[in-house]
Amino acid sequence: MTLQGWFLILGFTAIVLTLAKPLGLWLFALYEGRRTPAHILLAPVERGFYRLAGIDPAQEQGWRRYAVHMLLFNAVLMAFTYAVLRLQAVLPGNPQGLAAVGEHLSFNTAISFTTNTNWQSYGGEGTMSNLSQMLGLTIHNFLSAATGIALAFALFRGFARREAATVGNFWADVTRITLYLLLPLCTVLTIAYIACGVPQTLAGVVDVQTLEGARQSLLLGPVASQEAIKMLGTNGGGFFNVNSAHPFENPTPLTNLIQMLSIFAIGAGLTWTFGKAVGNTRQGWAILSAMMILFLAGVTVSYWAEAAGNPALHQLGVAGGNMEGKEVRFGIAASALFSVVTTAASCGAVNAMHDSFTALGGLVPLFNMQLGEIVVGGVGAGIYGFLLFAILAVFVAGLMVGRTPEYVGKKIEAREVKLAVLAIAVLPLMILGLTALSSVLQQGLAGPLNKGPHGFSEILYAFTSAVANNGSAFAGLTASTPYYDGLLGVAMWVGRFFVIVPMLAIAGSLAAKKYTPEGAGSFPTTGGLWVGLLIGIILILGGLTFLPSLALGPIADHLAMIRGQLF
Template identity: 45%
Template sequence: MSSTSAGLLQVGFLIAALAVAHRPFGDYMARVYTGSAHSRAERAVYKVARVDPDSEQRWGTYALGVLGFSFVGVVLLYVLQRVQSVLPWDFGRGNVPPGMAFNTAVSFVTNTNWQSYVPETVMGHTVQVVGLTVQNFVSAAVGLAVAVALVRGFVRSRTDRLGNFWVDLTRGTLRVLLPVAFASAVVLIATGVVMSLESGVDVDGRTVAIAPVASQEAIKVLGTNGGGVLNANSAHPFENPGAWSNLIEVFLVLLIPVSLTRTFGTMVGERRQGYVLLGVMGALWTAMLGVIWAAEASGLRPLEGKELRFGVPSSALFANTTTATSTGAVNSAHDSFTGLGGGGLLLNMLFGEMTPGGVGTGLYGILVMAVIALFLAGLMVGRTPEYLGKKLGRREVTAAAVSTLAMPAALLIGAGVAAVLPSTRAALDDPGAHGLSEVLYAYASASNNNGSAFAGITVTNDWFQSSLGVCMALGRFVPIVAVLCLAGSLAAQRKAPGTAGTLPTTGPLFATLLGGAIVLVAALTFVPALALGPLAEALL
């Protein structure tokens, strides 16, 4: 069987598996977030945290919960790294330097998992398990909570309440992420993924690093986190031994973002609404997979930077999926992709990572873009736009615009300043078009909370540690606050019945409008930068 045929078979198997899981898992998540009963474990958490689980919050209080919880997470994770030398299982690796500790703390709390360090020589098992893995769970649960709060904004009428952040956070962690991650870890162990508390094993006189990989690998991909326990990430045979583990990891990356479209349709009471979103996500994901796969199979650099056990098809599938979500895991060196292939990976992030996007972030990102698309349609026909019976006025469109523009502003300002600094030129292996692509990719990855990187740029100096950390925080929390503001405004409205002038949002016309808006916003914002970087490199 040719590599192309094998690759197409993998894609077909992946889509079939997602189709099977989409309905039951999506409906299960809808029940999780709409049910009123609390389990014993959840009640214990609420008692310790002094939370009334039956109370609900206004959007501002909900947002303060998100920001306060995340701030405490950054502080605790920073301190944990700075005192690593006194913790068990530190293996003599010492305390993490301040700049690196700040960058890493912000990175994992924002679900970015950007790593400016070598995990097997810098992080001990205690920091990995108690600090980083915990954030892999709760940062993903925060994204789920914000997405559900926005859906409630569309569903509810004439209320100022969006639910309870602490309840949504707890349910997302205990009912969704933890059981699926546990089962997935067992499956990954069966495929050969390593699970050990040892620091390493001796092989022919050399020490090969090992770790409790399987437990962290499962939530790394399920929560669209992406940070590897080992420096080579999912290109390392201990994290990703072969074809089956590779396909399982891609499936886990897509499972929640894809299934959330069913959750959305179920919660709003019209499942066709979710199918339209899924169709747009799937069309753009498929188109970009074709571009990246074709570019890498062109013969220019077919196996450079790729594991032979995966080859071009599986490398393209993995890379396309992790950049179309906010995952950042890699099974190949993105820096070694062709100009067009690497540009495709960058473009996936510049779409806003909503094709299908990260856990929670993909759903609320595409719903925000739906608001923008309907606003543009309303301008063309001279009508006030509506979505799911809610008017999209000045307040709603302003919140959507702020959410949409936060990432480009952080990315372009950060990359623009970095591009003129002498320290940046010293950190690049290539000062030309590819070097600019490396800078753009780094700030796109940080601002989109992705976490992957081109390998030809060294980001360990104070400027990169600080500026990338700031971009991660802005790219995460400005959209979250804007989305929750949008949700509060929608929930306060009375749901109005559709009229003859209402644009249907369950057919191909709206799907085309929404997909076009995603591409148009990215094109108008980023084409000049792309022309100087990936496009120039591809034409050289």
């Protein structure tokens, strides 16, 4: 580990903390439906959408109606994307003349982008036309991100409102978030990426002459615009197969830093928005503090493991850290930091191959996802997932003090605790169940490139990434088969929407409750004790649930490595 590496990590953390309040203010304006500077240009567009769709943005919805509209919206978008991919060969915007995407791959990809997972069982530049990338996929990058933020707003209203029957209007929330937040920020980021050398063109291929005098064809496309929303919306789907390790997606250390900041920016800002919504910004800072402590702990372990390298190689006289699968222009520190950022959020973009990390270096991204990707987390999904753990934490605190627990002025009763447990239990049930199934079936065992603990880690990582809606992968798994495309597609859908519905039920239940002011017996939820309790609950639940699977995979892999055993 180097001083330069730590400067990058701590500097990145400081910038994220600095951005939290300004972005939180912007998000809070959208949460309340107030005007922003972007309304000057885009308010007529918003009104036009409402007139065209016959929507009254002032008419709010109860949690059930909010959920139904959200589910129907996403189901229609999924069907639309499936159709675009299946008809790719006959649609315009296909300069390479690519064939239609296969049935099981179209099914997997349509669900993947609908659920904000962006898992890719294909090589982007060799499978998807420009039209498929822009119309079929990028549209989801905006709308799945907007859906996540809208759902967070609904839960915020549940905590903030008193004896209310509604949690907002889904259509108004999604429209405002897309128009006044995602679109302006992505425009700025796209221009920045173009200035840094990222292509933005509708051309398919350009022929160049190499230094040796040979001719080489380089694939191009509208990369910069997709890169902007890919990161800002914590989507992660790469235009090119190697994602942000490709020099056209991520050419310089500056673009690498911009991408990492984009991944965390909105998630960090939403913590401040939550505090503002419930009338106490210290609540938001407490949540962000817990998130950043978990994040820095993960970065420390990953950076240390990658900088330490492989002792088997050291014995052969190859000194230094683990550079396998990493880009020289980024190095170990930036690669380790990126891997933790992208899995702490539900992004899934990669600038290095996680399958080539050391065992412990790969364990950290895996464990980040198994926690439910609540360490900042995906846009919207991270904060509402974290608040589910907060409900369990105040329940535990209530047991300790012998009174009905309360959080930000709302009593947390049996209904909220049961719904929170139901939502949180989705991840381990799906991850461990599908991993176990794939570890014994012939179709599942045909996927891993490696045998032994590392091969098991490849299967475990795939289902963890799918259920947690991350989308990154241990690249050694061959997932472009009917078995994995189908099963991972189901995992992504369940991991997204089987968490959302109980969460919305909690929002509706809380919105109907009276406000309960803090008293002498109330457990304080803004100080260090609360932050420690939150971290403890998260780690205990994650550790107890996933430690056996981690022991069979990356931990066994690490013990074998230090003994000099290579599988």
